[in-house]
Amino acid sequence: MKALLRLAAQSAWNRRFVLSLVVLSIALSTLLLLGIARLRDDVRKNFAQSVSGTDLIVGARTGSVQLLLYSVFRIGGATNNIQWSSVQSLARLPAVDWVVPISLGDSHRGFPVVATTGDYFRRFRYGEAQPLALAEGRAFDDTPATPATPAIPVSPVAVATPAGPGAPSSPEGSRRLPPDLFGVVLGADVAASLGYQLGDQVVLSHGDGALAANDHADKPFHVIGVLRRTGTPVDRSLHISLAAMEAIHLDWVAGAPIPGQAVSLDALAGQDLTPRQVTAALVGLKRRTAVFSTQRRINDFAGEPLMAILPGVALDELWDVVALGERSLTLMSAMVAAVSLCGLVAVILAGLNERRRELAILRAVGANPARLFGLLAVEGMLVTVCGVALGAAACLLLIAGLGPWVQLRFGIGLSAGLPSLAEWRLLGLVTALGWVASLLPGLRAYALSLGDGLSPKV
Amino acid sequence: MGAPVLEARDLRFRWPRATRDCLDIAALRVDPGEAVFLRGPSGSGKSTLLSLVAGVLTPRAGRLTLLGHELAACSGRQRDRLRADHVGFIFQQFNLLPYRSALDNVLLSCEFSRRRATLAGRPRERAHELLRRMGLGTELISRRASELSVGQQQRVAAARALIGHPDLVIADEPTSALDDAHRDAFMAILREVCAESGSALLFVSHDTRLAARFPRCLDLPALQRGSARVEEPLA
Numbered sequence: 001m002k003a004l005l006r007l008a009a010q011s012a013w014n015r016r017f018v019l020s021l022v023v024l025s026i027a028l029s030t031l032l033l034l035g036i037a038r039l040r041d042d043v044r045k046n047f048a049q050s051v052s053g054t055d056l057i058v059g060a061r062t063g064s065v066q067l068l069l070y071s072v073f074r075i076g077g078a079t080n081n082i083q084w085s086s087v088q089s090l091a092r093l094p095a096v097d098w099v100v101p102i103s104l105g106d107s108h109r110g111f112p113v114v115a116t117t118g119d120y121f122r123r124f125r126y127g128e129a130q131p132l133a134l135a136e137g138r139a140f141d142d143t144p145a146t147p148a149t150p151a152i153p154v155s156p157v158a159v160a161t162p163a164g165p166g167a168p169s170s171p172e173g174s175r176r177l178p179p180d181l182f183g184v185v186l187g188a189d190v191a192a193s194l195g196y197q198l199g200d201q202v203v204l205s206h207g208d209g210a211l212a213a214n215d216h217a218d219k220p221f222h223v224i225g226v227l228r229r230t231g232t233p234v235d236r237s238l239h240i241s242l243a244a245m246e247a248i249h250l251d252w253v254a255g256a257p258i259p260g261q262a263v264s265l266d267a268l269a270g271q272d273l274t275p276r277q278v279t280a281a282l283v284g285l286k287r288r289t290a291v292f293s294t295q296r297r298i299n300d301f302a303g304e305p306l307m308a309i310l311p312g313v314a315l316d317e318l319w320d321v322v323a324l325g326e327r328s329l330t331l332m333s334a335m336v337a338a339v340s341l342c343g344l345v346a347v348i349l350a351g352l353n354e355r356r357r358e359l360a361i362l363r364a365v366g367a368n369p370a371r372l373f374g375l376l377a378v379e380g381m382l383v384t385v386c387g388v389a390l391g392a393a394a395c396l397l398l399i400a401g402l403g404p405w406v407q408l409r410f411g412i413g414l415s416a417g418l419p420s421l422a423e424w425r426l427l428g429l430v431t432a433l434g435w436v437a438s439l440l441p442g443l444r445a446y447a448l449s450l451g452d453g454l455s456p457k458v
Numbered sequence: 459m460g461a462p463v464l465e466a467r468d469l470r471f472r473w474p475r476a477t478r479d480c481l482d483i484a485a486l487r488v489d490p491g492e493a494v495f496l497r498g499p500s501g502s503g504k505s506t507l508l509s510l511v512a513g514v515l516t517p518r519a520g521r522l523t524l525l526g527h528e529l530a531a532c533s534g535r536q537r538d539r540l541r542a543d544h545v546g547f548i549f550q551q552f553n554l555l556p557y558r559s560a561l562d563n564v565l566l567s568c569e570f571s572r573r574r575a576t577l578a579g580r581p582r583e584r585a586h587e588l589l590r591r592m593g594l595g596t597e598l599i600s601r602r603a604s605e606l607s608v609g610q611q612q613r614v615a616a617a618r619a620l621i622g623h624p625d626l627v628i629a630d631e632p633t634s635a636l637d638d639a640h641r642d643a644f645m646a647i648l649r650e651v652c653a654e655s656g657s658a659l660l661f662v663s664h665d666t667r668l669a670a671r672f673p674r675c676l677d678l679p680a681l682q683r684g685s686a687r688v689e690e691p692l693a
């Protein structure tokens with residue numbers, strides 16, 4: 001057996017060029033299969049980790065997957081907003097612990113802008129219930145420090161009505177703007193890919209920023225904080241206060257500035273910056289057991305058509321949608337793997353004719369056909385194992401090398417760790433199939449060595 | 459003389475899909491230590507006969523015994539073992555695995571047969587000795603077979619056939635690629651080593667000039683009968 005292995009190694013070394021091509025093609029298909037499996041799992045993990053600790057997400061009536069996509073993943077857009085009064089009503093529901101409203105729609109160089117309250121930084125959880133943390137700077141704080149206020153302030157900004165005597169309903173009578181009104185807190189990826197530092201000026205664009213004229217250059221923001229990396233869509237978001245969102249849109253109607261109505265920065269102090277509408281609200285309950293009854297109450301809300309979803313349930317629905325694409329992707333990579341295994345068989349079969357003399361010599365010195373079959377099977381096994389190992393190593397190196405770039409560019413955190421159990425199974429499957437494929441040339445060699453006698457007809 | 463090394467009786471063979479027999483031999487016998495020249499033009503079934511003797515092909519009818527073993531009655535594995543243990547082959551050309559050194563090619567016989575490894579004593583030293591006697595210097599011995607000349611390759615093949623005292627050495631046109639001077643030297647050393655180790659030699663060739671070196675000559679076309687008999691082309 002040792003002699004046979006040595007012979008196999010010598011013979012293979014003699015044909016190293018062709019065999020290395022085969023190894024390469026197996027490596028490529030392994031890379032593809034493993035890469036797609038890894039990407040799929042990591043995307044799933046990323047999605048699943050994006051929201052945690054939020055019991056309900058409330059938005060205007062739409063599909064639950066759509067609501068989840070725009071409120072958590074900033075994918076797609078809301079068809080409708082919800083009234084600020086509805087958010088206030090939500091906060092008053094007995095089972096509700098906290099409500100974090102979010103307002104979407106603007107962007108900055110492709111990154112979505114999220115307008116929210118300071119509670120966002122305290123309440124939002126991701127992964128295994130991890131809170132957001134600041135890498136540097138501070139978060140904006142717009143919660144008035146009055147003990148009587150509920151978790152969600154009735155009026156998030158202390159600036160309410162025009163100044164002057166006889167002002168109708170200014171609770172504190174204050175006329176100053178909050179200091180952080182135009183402060184923006186950046187997600188880790190935004191700061192990293194745009195190279196922003198604390199204090200840098202940021203101009204937001206209206207909508208997705210497709211129209212160059214559609215920007216809010218008259219009201220620039222400055223960076224007051226940068227969040228630590230979370231591996232969730234938070235990394236790709238810019239966070240501003242709801243009051244700021246309101247402020248930059250005061251002189252806008254239906255997605256365009258009103259000509260001649262521009263509100264200057266100085267004039268802001270006299271404006272009511274309470275948001276009129278928000279896009280969605282994240283809701284935390286005092287007890288999780290109340291989740292279904294609360295969901296029902298919100299869905300039956302009398303003021304306007306609302307919809308509450310459980311993030312976990314909506315994620316499951318999302319997987320159902322995504323599964324189809326995943327399956328076709330898996331099918332495609334399986335076909336690529338099959339093609340490269342066919343290539344392996346073809347290469348070995350083509351080489352077999354040249355090896356008929358070699359097989360005849362081995363038969364003459366006493367090798368039986370079973371041994372020759374074994375020789376080819378061993379070779380096929382080694383080639384397959386080398387290819388699979390190379391492909392897996394390349395895949396992990398590639399993920400380790402390109403991971404940071406993919407994180408910045410696409411916001412998908414890839415894990416370069418050792419293969420999981422399922423991935424080991426995949427690698428095992430490829431190896432087994434490769435080995436089975438290499439038995440075909442072995443069988444052919446067996447037949448040739450039986451039929452040729454000692455002098456191959458070549 | 460003891461039992462024959464090789465004995466054929468009423469041996470018939472037909473290739474698959476062929477319409478007539480390729481071989482039909484009434485009797486053929488090679489005794490231990492005997493050197494036999496078997497002459498036959500190309501296409502007369504020489505190589506087929508050798509494949510039958512090797513047990514690589516099986517006859518359609520008749521008896522073929524190798525060292526007293528009826529080949530048709532042996533399993534494939536037993537025939538392979540018989541061949542590995544008792545028969546050495548030298549072909550016309552392409553005898554060697556090109557990626558192995560001359561020495562490793564000689565040792566191939568011992569790798570597939572424990573008997574021959576044992577009989578060779580210390581196989582590496584025996585291989586060195588045989589190669590030296592075949593006229594290959596130390597420098598050539600470790601060279602890859604593909605880097606040797608045709609004449610050198612044939613001598614390596616002879617050494618491989620002879621190592622481990624096989625009972626029968628079968629040479630199939632081993633000298634056809636050699637020039638006259640090399641051929642004579644090759645023949646001399648082949649006969650000499652066969653005689654030394656007591657191996658019978660079945661030498662197959664179309665070259666009648668070599669027949670004079672053998673005590674016994676057979677003519678394959680003359681051995682054939684019936685439909686397998688082909689008319690010899692006029693010289």
